[in-house]
Amino acid sequence: SSELTQDPAVSVALGQTVRITCQGDSLRSYYASWYQQKPGQAPVLVIYGKNNRPSGIPDRFSGSSSGNTASLTITGAQAEDEADYYCNSRDSSGNHLNWVFGGGTKLTVL
Amino acid sequence: EVQLVESGGGLVQPGGSLRLSCAASGFTFSSYWMSWVRQAPGKGLEWVANIKQDGSEKYYVDSVKGRFTISRDNAKNSLYLQMNSLRAEDTAVYYCAREMDCGGDCYYMDVWGKGTTVTVSS
Numbered sequence: 193s194s195e196l197t198q199d200p201a202v203s204v205a206l207g208q209t210v211r212i213t214c215q216g217d218s219l220r221s222y223y224a225s226w227y228q229q230k231p232g233q234a235p236v237l238v239i240y241g242k243n244n245r246p247s248g249i250p251d252r253f254s255g256s257s258s259g260n261t262a263s264l265t266i267t268g269a270q271a272e273d274e275a276d277y278y279c280n281s282r283d284s285s286g287n288h289l290n291w292v293f294g295g296g297t298k299l300t301v302l
Numbered sequence: 303e304v305q306l307v308e309s310g311g312g313l314v315q316p317g318g319s320l321r322l323s324c325a326a327s328g329f330t331f332s333s334y335w336m337s338w339v340r341q342a343p344g345k346g347l348e349w350v351a352n353i354k355q356d357g358s359e360k361y362y363v364d365s366v367k368g369r370f371t372i373s374r375d376n377a378k379n380s381l382y383l384q385m386n387s388l389r390a391e392d393t394a395v396y397y398c399a400r401e402m403d404c405g406g407d408c409y410y411m412d413v414w415g416k417g418t419t420v421t422v423s424s
Contacts, residue, residue, distance in 0.1 A: 193364065225410035227347070234397055234417055235339075235347065240410035278347050282409050289361050291337065291349035291411075 194218045194285045196294035198278075203300040204269045212264045212297045214279035221284040224262035226255060229276045229296075238277075239264055266299075274301045304328035304413050306398050311418030318388050318422070324381040324398030324415055332356075332376035335401035337411060338383050340394035340420075348394075351383065352401065366392075388422045395419050 196216035204210035214224050223242060227235035237246050239255035252267045262281075266273055277297045283290040310322040322338070337352040351362045351372040360372050371384040381398050396418055399411040 221407060223408045227411075229347075234414045235411075236414070237410060237412050240402075240412070241404050241408040244404075246412065276346075280347070280349070280411070287361065289352065289359070290363070291339075291352070293339075293347045293349060296346040 193290060194283045194292050196224075196279055196281065196292050198294040198297045200295065201298045201300065203302055204266070205302050206271060207268055209265065209267045210269055210299065212266075212277050212299065214262045214264075214294045215260055216281070216292070216294075217260055218281045218284040218292055219257060219260050219262050221288075222281040223257060224255070224279040224281050226253075226262075226264045227278045227280070228273075229278065235278065269299075269301050271301050274299055304400075306400065306413055306415035308396060308398055308415045308418035311396065311420045313421045313423065314388055315424050316389060316422055319384070319386045320388065320420060322383040322385065322396055322398075322418055322420070324383075326379045326381065326400075329400070329413075331374075331379040335403075336374065336381045337399045337401055338372060338381075339397045339399055339411070339414075340392075341397070341417075342391070342394040345394075350396070353381070385420070388420075390422050393420060393422045 226239040229235045243255045279294040283292045305327045307325045338350040353372045369387045373382045400413040402412045
């Protein structure tokens with residue numbers, strides 16, 4: 193199966209911009225989707241497709257992709273954005289019906 | 303309101319069995335692929351299994367093949383995960399999630415339950 197690689201931890205000053213990246217071969221075939229998870233809570237979808245936000249997700253969250261790398265950008269990070277962020281996509285190895293998750297990035301807002 | 307509610311978790315001895323359930327409401331359950339995703343304590347998310355709308359196709363992560371079985375009952379708007387031969391490394395919070403397809407190269411999981419905790423320990 194394929195893998196998606198994320199930096200384990202990233203920090204950002206309050207109000208500044210931060211980019212969280214996700215790399216993997218599957219991203220050459222599929223868009224990544226991004227999930228925010230706060231302690232003790234279920235994941236919440238924040239970005240999907242080319243750059244789509246579900247209803248209720250602030251527009252400071254955006255997504256982009258190039259080659260085998262997908263990025264989640266938070267423009268003007270807020271204290272409430274401190275969380276773990278995971279990328280995932282369909283797994284392009286094998287039947288393309290399995291899924292793969294990145295290892296997650298812990299975002300600290302300073 | 304679109305909602306998924308998991309149940310059935312608990313403490314089980316190694317080698318034992320457990321059946322998880324996920325009750326769906328607020329949407330046409332039979333129209334969607336569904337997944338189980340787990341998260342071991344202090345670890346990241348791991349996809350476990352998924353099932354097609356009519357139950358005709360099922361896929362699993364290698365580590366659970368032959369031990370776990372995903373199923374669904376569209377008449378009851380319910381998803382299940384039968385877990386046999388449980389191991390300590392299966393200890394995790396198990397989430398059910400709805401899969402979405404926005405065309406060709408775009409797939410995502412847009413609705414998640416709150417999870418149910420499975421602990422495998424003697």
